[in-house]
Amino acid sequence: MSQNDTEIEGSEEQEQRSEKLVDVSEAIRYRKRAQLAEQKKALLEQELADRKSEVEKLNKNLSQMNVERQLIEKFVSAGVKDLDAALIIGKSRIENDSKITAQDVVEQLIKEKGYLFNETQSALASAKTSGVKDRLSGTTGALERAAKKAAKSGSRTDLQEYLRTRRNFVSH
Secondary structure, eight states: OOHHHHHHHHHHHHHHHHHHOOOHHHHHHHHHHHHHHHHHHHHHHHHHHHHHHHHHHHHHHHHHHHHHHHHHHHHHHHTBSOHHHHHHHHHHHHHHOTTOOHHHHHHHHHHHOGGGBOSSSGGGSOOOOTTOOOGGGSTHHHHHHHHHHHHHHOOHHHHHHHHHHHHHHSOO
16 A cells, blocks of 8 residues: 555545534534423423323213213112112212123112112102192092082182182193
């Protein structure tokens, strides 16, 4: 090898080294940008984890509310007397056994704790008020007696009693 060859190789190596080397100020800037990017990445990962836990919590609450709604519907249709007590018992049973359905819980409670439910399932129909009498009760005799009494006596109180009795039997 000649001296020219070694000089050419040496100058090529210096050019390659100078190409690889970056100014110190640029290196510092790159490093700061990289550190900021890493900090931002960590912050975003933490936010993502928070959002995922919040979504899980909301999904759990939603499923609990759906179960509660189903239980309430089933209990009301079964004619429950004490909805709060039945709901607490039903929710605890569903939490303990995830395979059980709302209908199963209602059937179990009717068998085990019948006092929570009405004897007849006519809870959906409202009861008659004290002023309204049943037409089939056979008290038309009382109406006839009140009419005869009012006609005989001619008294206003007897007439008023007849009209009050009649109002209970005659529909508008």
